[in-house]
Amino acid sequence: MIYQAANNRYQAMKYNRTGNSGLMLPALSLGLWHNFGGVDSFENSRSMLRRAFDLGITHFDLANNYGPPPGSSEKMLGALMKSDFAPYRDELVISTKAGYYMWEGPYGEWGSKKYLIASLDQSLKRMGLDYVDIFYSHRPDPSTPLAETMAALDLLVKQGKALYVGISNYSPEQSKEAIKMLNDLGTPLLIHQPRYSMFDRWIENGLQDVLLENGVGSIAFCPLEQGLLTNKYLSGIPVNSRAANNHSPFLSEEGITAEKLSKVEHLNSLAKERGQSLAQMALAWVLRHGKVTSALIGASRVSQIEENVKALEQLEFSDEELMLIDEILSK
Template identity: 60%
Template sequence: MSTDVHRPSPARYDRTPYRRVGRSGVLLPPISLGFWQNFGENRDPFTLRTIVRRAFDLGVNHFDLANNYGPPPGSAETQVGRILAQDFRDHRDELVISTKAGYRMWDGPFGDGGSRKYLLNSLDQSLDRLGLEYVDIFYHHREDPETPLEETMGALAHAVRSGKALYVGISNYSPERTRQAARILAGLGTPLLIHQPSYSMFNRHIENGLLDVVSELGVGLAAFSPLQQGLLTNRYLSGVPQSSRAAGSSSSLSEQQVQDEDYQARVRGLSQIAHDRGQSLAQLALAWALRHRQVSTALVGASSVTQLEQNIATLENLEITDEELLRIDEFAVDGTARR
């Protein structure tokens, strides 16, 4: 890997319409770079470094991680930590780095869930892998019905008091549990900043209450999987590429899903709408997810600089007319391609 230090573009903030997160002072780019499945040990470090550099030059200053991102778990944080040390040591104050804990990370009774012991130990390990003194946002990654919510939220609040996180968030929480979590955190003097749910044209569950709850609470939303892990792209219109997730060992996509006749009909209909707008299907899907004022950012992975640039080009055409929304609703059906 090249040892040259990146010199960011002086124009990196000129064209990005940053969005406020709820009623906080935090601003995020509409499209943020996520590291869920694209930054493991099997990826070329030079390619990864090039993607992150280019993202920052395009105004993407929010990098989203979790303790178990890879593969293997932890490797995404390690990869990003190296890049931060090489290129962004002098730009830490410009970056919003988030990480999470909640899914299984190590063996034994304290390797997942929502206990204080697991969350705070995991945060320490994440900071070590990232080479940072603090993260900007620390999330609890999922609901844990076996741990009192007071204990979980108390751990998040402690992370802020200890200086290891600036803000806290939750992910994959129901509307009612979101309301409860926000109430507990407010009592501890640590407001809930943001909720990270999945949201896409084929996964519309947040429209059934969560959008209203976060609006009432003044909490932002970071939408993950807005492209439904590739299902909302043109990638599968002509079969299953050998390099795709559906052709591999991913547990979240299968050839059966992408060959499903209902999915194929819906994605072709959406592709035509995108074409009429002068966009790719992926760009339409991102613009659609960002249409809600509550959505502070959409988290998108990238396997190449070209893919990253195409996603960010979405910002050139975010407006969707009422007529287009009606057309989209014919095809954007919750649960499509879930089998």
């Protein structure tokens, strides 16, 4: 059945300007890190992407090695760009990244010009696209000069293979250097993609200030802590969860302590008082004060996307609520 996007897809979504650029991103973007690979149900992936777009989520975020197997998430999106989303390409922001291990040998990871150029060429072929909207250096490379990595990003924009460039997992100091280098090259840094959630607030210690001072946007990954900031773990660790099966590098069964679960329970009680689910409150919290451009959600089923989008119905926090959240997290 031919897909036709919902006519009201832009009515409920909130869009934020990305730093000083002209690009608007949805307050919630969809990440294809998990559940969109070659081992996953193609029809479920299709249903999630269709529903996300129908709800106004115009940004799909990938990386070269997303799957499994690596590259298969981009192949899946490529198939859907051809069959479902071809008429809507100009309404979509597609991003991908390179930096982590992708292929064997000395040119298959990190931040050399050789790797970044080759990786994006491969990504474009897998997705059947002429360009991506945002291309990221996925992590800083301790062995390659930062100037080489930034020059490669600049070259890809000048070649027309990417419209904008971003960085991910860079420290405040590294970000500051990258911003200056890219400005000097004439390709301003659009966005930084850091990990950020109620349980991981490292970006508040300098990075947010660097980005705001330089007009750079931010998109937070893992805002729900791989499911910990949802109702999934309120009654124990489900046998099919990522934590139980060690499917996540960020969340393990050993890491879900009684102390952490107690915090989750208290946060859940506050969310109920606000008329939200815990996931909705956690997303609203990441977006508070307007310092974060977009929160990057993942999903394994359509209903999760629908629940998360409802977070936008209640983004405001009282000073008392924010103080209470800080108290809960500091215990």
